[in-house]
Amino acid sequence: xxxxxxxxxxxxxxxxxxxxxxxxxxxxxxxxxxxxxxxxxxxxxxxxxxxxxxxxxxxxxxxxxxxxxxxxxxxxxxxxxxxxxxxxxxxxxxxxxxxxxxxxxxxxxxxxxxxxxxxxxxxxxxxxxxxxxxxxxxxxxxxxxxxxxxxxxxxxxxxxxxxxxxxxxxxxxxxxxxxxxxxxxxxxxxxxxxxxxxxxxxxxxxxxxxxxxxxxxxxxxxxxxxxxxxxxxxxxxxxxxxxxxxxxxxxxxxxxxxxxxxxxxxxxxxxxxxxxxxxxxxxxxxxxxxxxxxxxxxxxxxxxxxxxxxxxxxxxxxxxxxxxxxxxxxxxxxxxxxxxxxxxxxxxxxxxxxxxxxxxxxxxxxxxxxxxxxxxxxxxxxxxxxxxxxxxxxxxxxxxxxxxxxxxxxxxxxxxxx
Numbered sequence: 539x540x541x542x543x544x545x546x547x548x549x550x551x552x553x554x555x556x557x558x559x560x561x562x563x564x565x566x567x568x569x570x571x572x573x574x575x576x577x578x579x580x581x582x583x584x585x586x587x588x589x590x591x592x593x594x595x596x597x598x599x600x601x602x603x604x605x606x607x608x609x610x611x612x613x614x615x616x617x618x619x620x621x622x623x624x625x626x627x628x629x630x631x632x633x634x635x636x637x638x639x640x641x642x643x644x645x646x647x648x649x650x651x652x653x654x655x656x657x658x659x660x661x662x663x664x665x666x667x668x669x670x671x672x673x674x675x676x677x678x679x680x681x682x683x684x685x686x687x688x689x690x691x692x693x694x695x696x697x698x699x700x701x702x703x704x705x706x707x708x709x710x711x712x713x714x715x716x717x718x719x720x721x722x723x724x725x726x727x728x729x730x731x732x733x734x735x736x737x738x739x740x741x742x743x744x745x746x747x748x749x750x751x752x753x754x755x756x757x758x759x760x761x762x763x764x765x766x767x768x769x770x771x772x773x774x775x776x777x778x779x780x781x782x783x784x785x786x787x788x789x790x791x792x793x794x795x796x797x798x799x800x801x802x803x804x805x806x807x808x809x810x811x812x813x814x815x816x817x818x819x820x821x822x823x824x825x826x827x828x829x830x831x832x833x834x835x836x837x838x839x840x841x842x843x844x845x846x847x848x849x850x851x852x853x854x855x856x857x858x859x860x861x862x863x864x865x866x867x868x869x870x871x872x873x874x875x876x877x878x879x880x881x882x883x884x885x886x887x888x889x890x891x892x893x894x895x896x897x898x899x900x901x902x903x904x905x906x907x908x909x910x911x912x913x914x915x916x917x918x919x920x921x922x923x924x925x926x927x928x929x930x931x932x933x934x935x936x937x938x939x940x941x942x943x944x945x946x947x948x949x950x951x952x953x954x955x956x
Contacts, residue, residue, distance in 0.1 A: 563742050567682060570741035571675060572698035577638055577733035578671045579702030581645050581664060582610060584726035586788060587707035587808045588719045590796045596654045600793050604915040606661050608908040613665030615904035621673035622897025630678040631741060637670025638734035645727035649720050672900050676882045677892040696875035697818035704814030711808030764895045767888050769947040773881050774902040776940035781903050782910025783933040784870045789911045790918035790926045800856060813864040820868040821875030833876045834945050841941060844869025845934045848927055
């Protein structure tokens with residue numbers, strides 16, 4: 539057991555130290571987690587803007603080219619089922635550091651991959667390496683920050699992932715235009731190494747983490763509890779459908795904008811991803827709004843904005859396409875930012891392992907990204923952009939159905955003294 543995760547190593551009982559809230563420690567937590575979220579999503583999505591380039595370089599179909607992203611999210615989803623329970627034993631901070639450094643190393647190797655098959659294999663390994671951070675991020679924040687700061691903190695962390703998703707595309711595409719896709723991936727790897735070093739310097743050790751025994755029976759019991767709660771299951775499905783709606787559009791967007799009548803270069807298309815900055819604002823603002831009026835009232839607004847954005851992309855005007863993607867991004871990060879924080883809060887109140895519940899949410903999230911993202915490229919190949927819009931809209935309608943389930947599910951009261 540790492541001493542960074544055992545309060546008793548400092549002569550304290552778990553939970554006796556104050557929570558970080560508005561202090562220097564709070565700022566260190568938020569800067570470190572913002573950087574960690576950025577690095578994770580830079581490495582996850584650095585290849586998305588390069589998909590048209592990879593399709594041409596390796597002479598593969600759009601659906602097969604998308605495997606370079608879909609296999610990563612699929613392996614990440616599976617690895618999360620292990621990383622979540624593992625964090626309950628080895629600790630949150632240790633897993634965060636291992637994930638950042640190992641994924642940075644894999645990113646360097648990916649830029650040097652000698653063949654398409656090796657590149658796909660490394661992208662699978664990248665998903666496994668990345669799993670450590672998203673599996674524990676919200677659980678770490680819930681444990682280390684005062685409850686009054688949870689909404690803001692979850693929103694800022696998700697905002698970091700939004701900036702990371704944007705940076706992953708913006709870092710790789712312009713470099714790829716100038717020097718080729720390998721140098722684009724190398725630039726993303728360098729960004730991740732710097733971020734990992736920053737997190738190693740800033741992230742405070744866990745002070746409220748309490749390890750659980752490493753018993754298979756305990757893991758199975760925790761998993762069953764995380765799957766029995768109706769609200770948690772609805773949140774898992776909601777996350778899968780929400781991210782599927784976004785990734786289906788983004789995976790097909792590069793193919794649409796590189797084809798006539800637009801004919802844009804990879805570097806120019808990457809500028810569209812600047813709208814991801816709006817996701818940072820959206821997640822932070824929606825977190826503050828939800829702190830006042832509740833998640834049940836805030837998520838439907840995000841869903842409506844996302845659906846309106848998807849429908850707006852049906853326009854042939856490039857301006858309206860970009861505005862539609864911007865609205866979809868705003869709505870998605872409102873939904874995801876609130877849902878991911880809701881999972882750990884609900885699990886805590888229901889007496890369910892927060893690490894296990896977060897792992898199931900993210901498993902569903904990345905399965906949705908992988909499956910529906912690949913379906914988005916297939917829809918583009920077979921039905922053009924209207925097919926992509928139909929798929930994304932159907933997924934957002936499913937999100938609305940899960941919101942209805944959540945509104946009918948009674949809220950749980952916090953334990954006495956908390």
